[in-house]
Amino acid sequence: MKKLICETCTMELAGVDESKLCLPVTGDMFLPLSESHPQPFLQNLEWKYMKCPMCGYRPIEQEERVLTDKGFIEVGKKPVRKAIKKKAKPVSRVRMEIEKGKSNAARLNV
Numbered sequence: 001m002k003k004l005i006c007e008t009c010t011m012e013l014a015g016v017d018e019s020k021l022c023l024p025v026t027g028d029m030f031l032p033l034s035e036s037h038p039q040p041f042l043q044n045l046e047w048k049y050m051k052c053p054m055c056g057y058r059p060i061e062q063e064e065r066v067l068t069d070k071g072f073i074e075v076g077k078k079p080v081r082k083a084i085k086k087k088a089k090p091v092s093r094v095r096m097e098i099e100k101g102k103s104n105a106a107r108l109n110v
């Protein structure tokens, strides 16, 4: 698991749940560093209201990227849940057109 690093003071603050990471960045995308740590941020807290417990500044300076111990993760470039849904649409639309065509043809034959 990659760890969220505060961009101001470089402290390790939380684990990063990369499977959840997308825009807008919220608290539920981060996990406690270990079982003895509390949840790092409120679940629905937006990144701009997050505060580093060590320095009191915002640990994430730009929403599009999150600093981890393995370097920056580009959040904007990760597939967003909405984009996946959009991709599936044209297929079902084509299918609907075919179904419509079939029923129209059936009507014309009658």
Ligand SMILES: [Zn+2]
Residues within 6 Å of the ligand: 006, 007, 008, 009, 010, 011, 052, 053, 054, 055, 056, 057, 059
């Ligand atoms: Zn800090």
